[in-house]
Amino acid sequence: NAGVMQNPRHLVRRRGQEARLRCSPMKGHSHVYWYRQLPEEGLKFMVYLQKENIIDESGMPKERFSAEFPKEGPSILRIQQVVRGDSAAYFCASSKDRPNTDTQYFGPGTRLTVL
């Protein structure tokens, strides 16, 4: 049973470009979460999605960031017009059931570097 998969593992973008991060949840999991981690810090919640629905985006910056989890295919975290402050590790997690009842399992992360 494959774990949570994320790609790319490393992504380099210049300021002003777009970054697209992909996440495929564990088999049988329909709840997806995105977290951001700065060096030497804990993970900060960004957004929680179920298939075709954004459930909670309270941790998402108001501009330039968006997320989706389509009926078919992986969840996508999209960052438009990236700035240097967007450089971080972005982790996706998934769970089988609702977040307050089930464990979240994390992917290996995408490390975004903005030049």
Next chain:
Amino acid sequence: GESVGLHLPTLSVQEGDNSIINCAYSNSASDYFIWYKQESGKGPQFIIDIRSNMDKRQGQRVTVLLNKTVKHLSLQIAATQPGDSAVYFCAENGGNAGNMLTFGGGTRLMVKP
């Protein structure tokens, strides 16, 4: 705001000794807690979890203790090995209304051979 925090940022132990990593939480509604291990360059790896109706849970070489009275969580690792070297995070789910995990700042465990 409510938060989860850790007492010690770095813990250095001798191989073979037991390790204890502590965590304090402030959200009294929290009812589910998880410990994660994160090695350099990797994602958080689930270690063990505990629900608020329990005060102790044991896994393989690990034990989690929950003291709801003082809102304190600890992770005990028996016979610590070099492979245990990592950053350990506690996380809580914010109770029934929680849609996210709130992570503490992390404790770096260094195992000396």
